[in-house]
Amino acid sequence: MKIAFLGPHASFTQLAAAQLFPEDELLPQASILDCFNAVETGETIKAVVPLENSIEGTVSMTLDYLYKTPSIKIEAEAVMPIAHHLMIHPESTIENIEKIYSHPQALAQSFHFLDNHYKTIAKQDFSSTAAAAKYVSENKELPIAAVANQFAANLYGLKIINRNIQDFEQNHTRFIVISKEQNTYHNNGLDVLGEKSGMLITLPEDHPGGLHQVLSVFAWRKMNLSKIESRTLKTGLGNYFFFINVVGEWQEILHGNALKELESINAEVDFLGTYKEFLLES
Amino acid sequence: MKIAFLGPHASFTQLAAAQLFPEDELLPQASILDCFNAVETGETIKAVVPLENSIEGTVSMTLDYLYKTPSIKIEAEAVMPIAHHLMIHPESTIENIEKIYSHPQALAQSFHFLDNHYKTIAKQDFSSTAAAAKYVSENKELPIAAVANQFAANLYGLKIINRNIQDFEQNHTRFIVISKEQNTYHNNGLDVLGEKSGMLITLPEDHPGGLHQVLSVFAWRKMNLSKIESRTLKTGLGNYFFFINVVGEWQEILHGNALKELESINAEVDFLGTYKEFLLES
Structure with missing residues (x-):
């Protein structure tokens, strides 16, 4: 299977991709956009891109391209301690x-x-x-x-x-595996840190308390958020979408009342998948 | 006055710094950390670093160093349309x-x-x-x-x-001016887009609904959030702080009941300042 990754060769993203896909053909890409394009056009089945704290790419681009490419989903997340x-x-x-x-x-x-x-x-x-x-x-x-x-x-x-000359022992980089289908990623003996669900939420207007209303849907169900990030829409200043990670498997609940609740406050939800978080070696 | 900025020469950050500080001496730095160090040690009075969507630096580092360096505050934000x-x-x-x-x-x-x-x-x-x-x-x-x-x-x-060969007309880069004191930044004829307040909020435990509680403090006061981003603490996986922007001037309210409310749910607040947002030319 062909897997795109954010290059160049020997980048941290390749170090992640090689552990996530030890048996597959890894194809370096010049940018995060190229990784999304490779998956979108079918040139590769999946791609590995940084989600957080990478020194190689501007990671906010990953969120923007997830938003712009609704056909692309997340099927795994991987955490790597940074070691220089x-x-x-x-x-x-x-x-x-x-x-x-x-x-x-x-x-x-x-x-x-x-x-x-x-x-x-x-x-x-x-x-x-x-x-x-x-x-x-x-x-x-x-x-x-x-x-x-x-x-x-x-x-x-x-x-x-x-060895390990980095100043902070606990610094990590996060990567995601993206693909057009919510395939189950087949773990290659990596340690599982947990399970989470990802989604992009767009609010129709920039009104006070809108995000608070969205978070209420998760809060009263005692669902824990592990990541939240607002990104400006490209349509102009002052409009936002949110990337949210909820701990655990919640697809059933989402497709039940939680989704209805989000719809009732006019939130648009792009569900990116429920997936495992893996620990990589650095 | 000496102003540090994320280099190299002719970077987008210098393009921002030159408009924000047309009369001052601009000193390029190799990394976002170097910009924070320059201000922390007093080598420069202020620094200009990217906050969002830069192609030059990993912008999450800006949030991490704001967290690690409580003496450093924000005194202005600037938005520049990206033009290639x-x-x-x-x-x-x-x-x-x-x-x-x-x-x-x-x-x-x-x-x-x-x-x-x-x-x-x-x-x-x-x-x-x-x-x-x-x-x-x-x-x-x-x-x-x-x-x-x-x-x-x-x-x-x-x-x-x-000219203007970028794919999205509405793409922007955001920069902040940091310094050790919440000086009032003196506008050099730049257009003002608005006013906002920035803060870092740390929750003591990773408990479901904690962020929702924090946002309640702002929601019932009808305060509008323009940015929210969670960042992992360096102490290990699963602990977070949040960078939050609230639209408008709210320092008085913060130092009144809102701050007490945040304290009552054991949230730690590092107030980064109330500052204006300026529009730059690209």
Whole structure:
């Protein structure tokens, strides 16, 4: 099966896709839009895109394209702890290094470690952590290192000098698997963290208390929200849709009275699916 | 006055900062963290960072650093319509162009135009739109073009061939001005779109209906929310804080009964300020 993912090769999204789909053909895409287009046109069956906190893509685009492409649903979510490693060419030594390359956000996330241990070494922005690792692998004569992930170190044959140099142990990136049908994603031995349902809710007018009314539908049923995010509609300033995650399986309730309740307050609901949340390795 | 902004030079954030602070010294930073650090350490008085929908930074970082740095407040918000232009070296002609360079998100946002008019010309990812424009300006012998903003065209002396090639006219980027004190930002003749208040709300436990309770405080006062976003706390999975924007000036009410009401449900509130929203040119 063909699976699109937000590239480039050795990106964090590929690290996620390789764990979610170890047996499948992974096709890198240049942008989040390209991932949605691949699924929309049938070029690939599914795609893996970042949902939260990625250093590779502007993740609000994922929500916008979910809104613009109602045929595309979510069939799994995956959480990966962010782990940055400092790596060099295997024929280099760290004492000779004069410059460290990486994506600016990865350098920022490793700021305290690099400041404590490699304060005098220059830092240089690169378009992605993977591209930085590739550049180090192709220029063994240069005195350079890269901050990137384990996958990039393996792919480009680099030697890891310092592991887990990120400042916050508990930082995570979230990814979703999208497809045109709400297929059941077949777990490949990954740990399951829980189950959730996703939906996009549009309110007809920007009226005070509208979101509160929507949340009432879930609150009195004691349903717990694990994510809520408002996004501006492209029709102009001041109109919004909301991405909401509800913990657990609630499709039956949604198609019963909860959906009627949402309709009665003129909310439009695009149900994205009930799906499991998996834990990935970094 | 020194103002930090998320770089590189000729980025969309600089385009915003130059309009917000036309008389001041603008200092580019490599990451959103560096912008917060510049203000925190007093290196600059203020900083301009993206809040929503930027192609340059992972904007969720802005919310995370606002949470981690309680001394930093918001003193203005600015909205800029996204406008991408196709540009070449003034000594080139568009008929000779063989490759178009830009940030992958800018190429994605101009997908339909480029597909309709320059389908056979290769597209190449670059680390930023500004870097792509700079590269075109420095390599006049190469048959290349860039997708970037007006500011980059001016700075690097490029000729704009096609204006406003973005697919959605109504797409916007939002920026905020941060500083350690809730100074009143002095408007430089920019149009004011409205006034809003920002706050971060943390709930002590992940209990069903907690956010609904928080929103009740605003709903029965007929206060309108213009933005809400949940972010995972770095202490582990399943704990959240919320960034909320309320339309209008409500500081008096907050410090009266609304704040007491929020305290009674054990919500922690970090008030970020009441500030104006300005319209920028793209």
